[in-house]
Amino acid sequence: MSFTEDKGRSAVDPETGARMVIKSGLDIDFQIANFTSPEISLPVQIEIRRKFPDKPVVAGDPSNPCVMISAGFLDLMFKTRNMRDFDYNTNLVRYLVRMIAFINKHHSVARAPFLWSDYEKLAADRRLLYRMPSDDELLKLSLEPE
Numbered sequence: 001m002s003f004t005e006d007k008g009r010s011a012v013d014p015e016t017g018a019r020m021v022i023k024s025g026l027d028i029d030f031q032i033a034n035f036t037s038p039e040i041s042l043p044v045q046i047e048i049r050r051k052f053p054d055k056p057v058v059a060g061d062p063s064n065p066c067v068m069i070s071a072g073f074l075d076l077m078f079k080t081r082n083m084r085d086f087d088y089n090t091n092l093v094r095y096l097v098r099m100i101a102f103i104n105k106h107h108s109v110a111r112a113p114f115l116w117s118d119y120e121k122l123a124a125d126r127r128l129l130y131r132m133p134s135d136d137e138l139l140k141l142s143l144e145p146e
Contacts, residue, residue: 002146009107011099020099045073051116065114071122078129089130101145114142
């Protein structure tokens with residue numbers, strides 16, 4: 001499965017008809033990736049935030065990634081849509097992350113356009129309805145989304 005670029009910060013999966021568009025939010029530090037497919041529509045919150053706030057950001061350097069996928073927002077979206085199938089949600093999240101990485105690779109949303117997530121921190125406190133790829137996997141996807 002491969003994605004193609006669409007207008008602006010967006011991607012299309014020609015095989016499935018799925019599409020994702022990243023739009024700026026009201027605050028420049030928050031962006032929404034709107035995903036639509038024949039089966040589902042789902043927003044994903046992206047935060048432009050350094051993984052290590054005490055370290056500087058160097059453009060193009062993956063040591064301090066700045067594109068955080070909000071694990072809590074995703075979990076909330078699954079709950080509000082009554083999506084309780086852990087395996088389905090996990091596969092969907094991996095697909096969504098790949099689309100975000102593809103768009104981000106072609107249209108960077110941050111100076112250090114590498115993905116990370118607050119999933120591990122949230123999962124330590126509560127049971128989430130999916131599993132997010134690890135930060136190492138997210139970094140690899142940032143570099144090679146397909």
